[in-house]
Amino acid sequence: MAIQNKKSSDAVAIVSCMDWRLNFAIDGKISELKREYGENITTYVFRNAGAGVKAFEGSIKDIARDYNLKALVIMPHNEGCKGMGLVFDALKNGVPISSDMKSQLVDPFEKHAFSDTGELERINPKVQAEYARGFLDSSVDIISELVDLKRVKIPEDGEHRIFIMKPGAVKYELSLDDKRGGAYVLQASSLNEVYPDLNVGVNVLKMRKVIFVTSSHEEARQVNTEIRIARMKLGNGVELSQVSTY
Ligand SMILES: [Zn+2]
Numbered sequence: 001m002a003i004q005n006k007k008s009s010d011a012v013a014i015v016s017c018m019d020w021r022l023n024f025a026i027d028g029k030i031s032e033l034k035r036e037y038g039e040n041i042t043t044y045v046f047r048n049a050g051a052g053v054k055a056f057e058g059s060i061k062d063i064a065r066d067y068n069l070k071a072l073v074i075m076p077h078n079e080g081c082k083g084m085g086l087v088f089d090a091l092k093n094g095v096p097i098s099s100d101m102k103s104q105l106v107d108p109f110e111k112h113a114f115s116d117t118g119e120l121e122r123i124n125p126k127v128q129a130e131y132a133r134g135f136l137d138s139s140v141d142i143i144s145e146l147v148d149l150k151r152v153k154i155p156e157d158g159e160h161r162i163f164i165m166k167p168g169a170v171k172y173e174l175s176l177d178d179k180r181g182g183a184y185v186l187q188a189s190s191l192n193e194v195y196p197d198l199n200v201g202v203n204v205l206k207m208r209k210v211i212f213v214t215s216s217h218e219e220a221r222q223v224n225t226e227i228r229i230a231r232m233k234l235g236n237g238v239e240l241s242q243v244s245t246y
Helices: 020-037 054-066 082-092 099-109 117-133 191-203 217-234
Strands: 010-017 042-048 068-075 141-144 161-165 183-187 209-214 239-244
Touching (some): 010 054, 020 183, 042 191, 054 191, 082 099, 082 117, 099 191, 183 191, 191 217
Parallel strands (some): 010 042, 068 141, 161 183
8 A cells, every 4th residue: 555654643454344234333433443542543444254354464564564553453243254154164164265265264263163153253353363463563452352243233234235445434324325234345455455355245145236436536547447357357247336435
């Protein structure tokens, strides 16, 4: 990421899962972090299948280099995380998985014991926090807590579709193209970082609508290239479009 000379300002980073049911919980967490660290704190949100920190290691290190990174907040969830389903299938059922997905999501679980996906969901916060501790300075707080989807506000389910956006904080409730549920969110510095997850969304979860959200003219140009690449890789049958945040 091209971020320069901002070491004097504070930032927080959030890593969470792409699952649509988390949108309100993340909106709430951002408000909470602003109350704790100040309204002007820069917030970066990263999301993929399963809240796997490893995929975002490079981007988070960039933030820690360029900002005074106060905290990394990791927000995995229960109640059927598809990412943990992939980990379980890969490690216990021998289901094939792409090498990128294996390296980014599955490998950090290899040395941990678990007997079902519920248990995987419960150890996920610890697994992600341990991984993050391995590359972050001890001055950065790592807050890793399971989001209990039985206890958070979830909108009514809608058509399942995937939004792809940059890591800057937005209020999902307002910035997605409508207010229905069903909006999965992949959030990353580049399409590359989350392409394995997009591939899972399209080819495993069978989602047919992918919407790239851009916040500036410059970003829209860069994203045009990513859309062309996604179109080539994903083939026909997937509807790719672009919207701008307001
Ligand atoms: Zn999940």
